[in-house]
Amino acid sequence: MKKSYYVNKVAQYNGDHEVHLEACPKFPKPENRLYLGAFDTCLEAVREAKKFYTQSNGCIHCVQPCHTS
Numbered sequence: 001m002k003k004s005y006y007v008n009k010v011a012q013y014n015g016d017h018e019v020h021l022e023a024c025p026k027f028p029k030p031e032n033r034l035y036l037g038a039f040d041t042c043l044e045a046v047r048e049a050k051k052f053y054t055q056s057n058g059c060i061h062c063v064q065p066c067h068t069s
């Protein structure tokens, strides 16, 4: 099932732009998020996010399988 993914326009302290799902407790404010699209896997979502921000990473809370530290 496809899910909608978003990337945070604001980088974390380490430079990562986190990719989120809507249900996330850390979901960015409307002005700080960019809609990426609906994807079957978080890998596709992170790949899409990297077109905008080279340093994109899955959120540790909602996209844990695609989070790398």
Ligand SMILES: [Zn+2]
Pocket (backbone or CB within 6 Å): 019, 020, 021, 024, 025, 026, 027, 059, 060, 061, 062, 063
């Ligand atoms: Zn998240």
